[in-house]
Amino acid sequence: MGVLLPLPFEQFLLQDSFLSALFFIITFFLMGASVKFIDDAFDEKAHSRRIALILSPITAIIWAIVMALHPAAALLLTAITLGVLIKGKVDNIAFVIAVLCIYLVYFFIGDWEFITNPFYLVPLAVITIGGIIDEVGNDFVDKKHLYKEGLIGKLIHWFFEYRFVMKIVVLVFALLNVYPLFFFIAFFCWDLGYEIIMHYSKYVLRKRKFYYDKKASNY
Numbered sequence: 001m002g003v004l005l006p007l008p009f010e011q012f013l014l015q016d017s018f019l020s021a022l023f024f025i026i027t028f029f030l031m032g033a034s035v036k037f038i039d040d041a042f043d044e045k046a047h048s049r050r051i052a053l054i055l056s057p058i059t060a061i062i063w064a065i066v067m068a069l070h071p072a073a074a075l076l077l078t079a080i081t082l083g084v085l086i087k088g089k090v091d092n093i094a095f096v097i098a099v100l101c102i103y104l105v106y107f108f109i110g111d112w113e114f115i116t117n118p119f120y121l122v123p124l125a126v127i128t129i130g131g132i133i134d135e136v137g138n139d140f141v142d143k144k145h146l147y148k149e150g151l152i153g154k155l156i157h158w159f160f161e162y163r164f165v166m167k168i169v170v171l172v173f174a175l176l177n178v179y180p181l182f183f184f185i186a187f188f189c190w191d192l193g194y195e196i197i198m199h200y201s202k203y204v205l206r207k208r209k210f211y212y213d214k215k216a217s218n219y
Contacts (some may be wrong), residue, residue, distance in 0.1 A: 021182035046204045046205050
């Protein structure tokens, strides 16, 4: 099945030009930010769940279209999805809707070469494993509070907090010419969008706590 988009647009994105690279970098950034917004709306109650539920199918449709436009995008975005699925991180209705929408849309518009072609299948498996290691490591450092354990503890906490296993693996495959180097930048920007919203959520929660603490002190 082919991509249901104008052929010149699809060919333009496959040319690996500056503008096509910019397209993937921006869309990856926005998808990462959206995923974290949805996550924090349900897990931390930092944002409106109604907005998160609206964002969910919109993000999923964009996700599926971006996957369909380049096999490298399909590889990286599927590795992200598999990592969170295997670790049981698809734990709210918005994420369930998103995952179902992604692969329902992709079924009709996408190409499954990134699964059927060993050239992509091996990197997909390795990057997914890297993502799982990151998730396990992130849970471990959060539970053990390693940032309190001196310099080494802080470095380990930082390494897994910002999920560097997957970043390193994605960079290695880019250097091996499995896909263009700008896809590493796009992947990094996915994480950057995710981290920006993470810090914004923390700010919202601190501000809310300050408001309620101040309000309580006035009684």
